Amino acid sequence: MSTAEETDGENTPWSEVTPEAARRLLVAAVEAFAERGYHATTTRDIAGRAGMSPAALYIHYKTKEELLHRISRIGHDRALLLLETAADRDGTAAERLAGAVQAFVRWHAERHTTARVVQYELEALSDEHRAEIVELRRKSDAAVRRIISEGVRTGEFDVPDVPGTTLAVLSLCIDVARWFNAQGSRTPDEVGTLYADLVLRMVGPRK
Amino acid sequence: MSTAEETDGENTPWSEVTPEAARRLLVAAVEAFAERGYHATTTRDIAGRAGMSPAALYIHYKTKEELLHRISRIGHDRALLLLETAADRDGTAAERLAGAVQAFVRWHAERHTTARVVQYELEALSDEHRAEIVELRRKSDAAVRRIISEGVRTGEFDVPDVPGTTLAVLSLCIDVARWFNAQGSRTPDEVGTLYADLVLRMVGPRK
DNA sequence: CGCGAACCTGAGCAAGCGCTTAGGGGACGC
DNA sequence: GCGTCCCCTAAGCGCTTGCTCAGGTTCGCG
Numbered sequence: 001m002s003t004a005e006e007t008d009g010e011n012t013p014w015s016e017v018t019p020e021a022a023r024r025l026l027v028a029a030v031e032a033f034a035e036r037g038y039h040a041t042t043t044r045d046i047a048g049r050a051g052m053s054p055a056a057l058y059i060h061y062k063t064k065e066e067l068l069h070r071i072s073r074i075g076h077d078r079a080l081l082l083l084e085t086a087a088d089r090d091g092t093a094a095e096r097l098a099g100a101v102q103a104f105v106r107w108h109a110e111r112h113t114t115a116r117v118v119q120y121e122l123e124a125l126s127d128e129h130r131a132e133i134v135e136l137r138r139k140s141d142a143a144v145r146r147i148i149s150e151g152v153r154t155g156e157f158d159v160p161d162v163p164g165t166t167l168a169v170l171s172l173c174i175d176v177a178r179w180f181n182a183q184g185s186r187t188p189d190e191v192g193t194l195y196a197d198l199v200l201r202m203v204g205p206r207k
Numbered sequence: 208m209s210t211a212e213e214t215d216g217e218n219t220p221w222s223e224v225t226p227e228a229a230r231r232l233l234v235a236a237v238e239a240f241a242e243r244g245y246h247a248t249t250t251r252d253i254a255g256r257a258g259m260s261p262a263a264l265y266i267h268y269k270t271k272e273e274l275l276h277r278i279s280r281i282g283h284d285r286a287l288l289l290l291e292t293a294a295d296r297d298g299t300a301a302e303r304l305a306g307a308v309q310a311f312v313r314w315h316a317e318r319h320t321t322a323r324v325v326q327y328e329l330e331a332l333s334d335e336h337r338a339e340i341v342e343l344r345r346k347s348d349a350a351v352r353r354i355i356s357e358g359v360r361t362g363e364f365d366v367p368d369v370p371g372t373t374l375a376v377l378s379l380c381i382d383v384a385r386w387f388n389a390q391g392s393r394t395p396d397e398v399g400t401l402y403a404d405l406v407l408r409m410v411g412p413r414k
Numbered sequence: 415c416g417c418g419a420a421c422c423t424g425a426g427c428a429a430g431c432g433c434t435t436a437g438g439g440g441a442c443g444c
Numbered sequence: 445g446c447g448t449c450c451c452c453t454a455a456g457c458g459c460t461t462g463c464t465c466a467g468g469t470t471c472g473c474g
Contacts, residue, residue: 039246043462053423058463164401172375175382194371198409250432260453
């Protein structure tokens with residue numbers, strides 16, 4: 001369907017999902033969950049989008065919730081990788097923070113279908129699965145906080161409330177998945193650049 | 208249940224919902240929708256929380272979707288009122304923007320149960336109802352954009368992309384409803400003050 | 415050709431869904 | 445006492461849900 005989804009520039013989207021039929025089902029589930037939400041999506045709808053019968057789904061996944069967990073896990077791994085890569089780069093804190101925001105926002109805009117499921121369907125996970133995902137989110141928070149803390153230490157940034165500002169930065173980026181529209185006038189890169197600028201203003205020294 | 212919900216300082220929460228039984232049902236629906244989401248909530252659950260039989264719901268509301276629409280409509284009216292009141296006040300653009308963000312964020316934190324339903328269950332509405340709500344959101348956007356535009360005109364603000372920054376400010380505030388936790392360490396007022404400061408930095412002149 | 419493994423389907427089950435209907439029971443005027 | 449109105453419940457209807465299971469098709473390999 002969506003060519004922007006299929007031909008992702010920086011990586012093959014779901015290459016880690018190995019039986020091809022399982023991948024087709026997972027991609028169909030991402031689309032359906034993003035459109036209607038997890039609870040409003042039926043297993044018949046997922047199977048139908050993948051061109052299979054409802055029973056085929058249960059050959060590759062034990063339950064509908066396992067499908068959601070696989071999607072959420074892969075998405076969170078990817079998001080965490082983006083942030084930690086940006087945090088580990090060389091350069092000033094400002095350069096690294098701008099890079100992290102640019103990459104994180106770009107991902108949320110470009111792959112907003114996936115990101116919507118990843119960010120807004122957490123409470124549909126089982127307790128064990130949700131605990132696993134929450135731990136990944138804690139690490140994402142730590143990566144951003146590390147950049148901001150170092151900027152404060154070197155005097156590049158003026159941030160009275162580091163945990164609060166970290167939360168606000170992540171919140172701002174994540175919410176891109178909710179409002180971004182591929183038919184809109186802004187490209188993912190433009191939104192990333194705008195947001196990187198706004199975040200640098202949030203942490204920069206007062207005039 | 209939650210005393211913070213029941214005893215709202217600035218207004219009686221659902222006083223506009225007039226038959227008392229209808230109000231009890233609506234409050235129960237807000238709690239249930241916020242906890243599990245609209246589609247995962249059953250009419251039996253709503254009626255049970257209100258201490259009634261499932262059939263009682265249909266004396267006061269035609270469908271489950273009508274309940275969601277009433278909640279969404281009242282919440283959006285309240286949010287719009289907050290923003291327009293702040294925009295119409297006297298003072299500098301910076302003062303008015305800070306006031307708008309403080310009030311808007313405070314509402315999203317203090318009444319995060321309601322706000323979660325209002326902000327994250329739009330696609331469960333019927334087409335007509337959603338169109339009505341989208342119009343209210345357009346007006347909220349216009350109120351914030353007006354403040355920022357005036358700040359740019361008077362030279363108080365330096366904002367290269369007014370529509371984009373307006374979107375980011377609203378997005379930042381709305382997402383408070385998603386992560387705010389009443390058991391957490393921050394009060395709604397503290398979050399409002401933090402966010403007002405961050406937003407002023409976003410629009411302020413470069414150092 | 416025979417055989418086993420991998421994959422998928424048609425049919426359907428038990429449970430739960432939104433919503434309806436027939437009727438009960440208390441408060442009120444007369 | 446009696447009828448009327450309003451608010452509510454018990455029971456359940458028709459349908460959809462997540463999921464199962466027996467069996468069929470396709471394939472590589474000897």
